[in-house]
Amino acid sequence: MSAPAHRVLLIVGGGIAAYKSLDLARRLRARGVEVRAILTKNGAEFVTPLSLSTLTGNPVGRDLFSLTEESEIGHIRLAREADCIVVAPATADFLARMAQGRADDLATACILAASRAPLVAPAMNPMMWLNEATRANVALLKSRGVGVIEPDAGDMACGEEGVGRLADLDEIESRVMAELRRSRRLSGFDALVTSGPTRERLDSVRYVSNGSSGLQGYEIAHALAGASARTRLVSGPVSLSPPAGVETTSVTTAQEMLDACLTPPVPRVAVCAAAVSDWRPRDFVAGKMEKSAGLSLEMEQTPDILARLSEGRAGRPELVVGFAVEDGIGAAGVRRAREKLTAKGCDWILLNDISAAGSDENEVVLVSGDGEEVWGRGSKRDVAARLVDRVGGYFGV
């Protein structure tokens, strides 16, 4: 049986370039893509719903409060069933509403309800594009993972010249097709991600732990699910919402994390991003230890999750990725990461600097049997996307 057609949700905003979206819809359909479209209220001043529905072969969504539209395909389903959402043209106003997280029409509500970040192809007067408000909105959207297909320079319909023309349709089409390929790249794969700290209890109120935010692991789980891997996330206590489309198991201790990781099925790829506590108190004291009694702790090692997942060859994930946090990612850090790679028996180590702990950014060196790859500094989301890309490459998909 052949795979179902890729599905694009095309949102058409109220700009002069809206007529080009008709050709975009036609091109995508010619490539076998199913196109559903939403026309904003102002978009309908520029192109007709009839043209758009004829070219997409589907009814056009227009109204958040339409009983017929909502009962035929609700806005949440419209958003979730799309392998790629593209806004073309995206007006300055639409970008501003996206940046604010508005959901007061069908198009913005779909974007907010989607589990994937959309692509936007802005088109507007050059002064509007250069306006500080637009610059700030675009920067904010980029930081949230929105893919911006930069406008071109040239003559504008308004008679002015500068940057603001809708990007060439060849460019938009190829960005959409690349996004579609990425969206199903790990389809059929089982993936496991660990994230966050663990807590090892001393008594009923105290524990040994660390300050891991869990953000990097959550971004990786989100990116794996975004590539259609069936993704399980085993998370220590963090204050993050579980990523959409990811089966999340919450645990507290290293032992619980290990047990959850060993629950079948064995994944094809396991990414151990959790900051597992290396030590735990040997004895647990029920109730509250009295301050006056003083504190003398005997500690023992917790189970080594990365080493356990890497054991043997049969019945083990085909690719096991660990993280190493070092005080610096220079030659000494790389050497220690390589020692860890050998000691644990995993396939890759992502070496990162200790400064990444409380930050949204990370700087990574991938250490493997093949050598080292310096990824440079980027957001934790960028690191996750890069890792998923490398995982796809490893499996040749």
Ligand SMILES: Cc1cc2nc3c(=O)[nH]c(=O)nc-3n(C[C@H](O)[C@H](O)[C@H](O)COP(=O)(O)O)c2cc1C
């Ligand atoms: C003739 C005309 C052309 C317009 N062209 C654009 C444009 O190219 N880009 C843009 O950002 N806004 C343009 N606007 C302004 C938008 O239509 C307006 O900001 C509207 O609120 C956008 O609504 P929407 O983003 O919900 O579709 C134009 C307005 C008019 C009257």
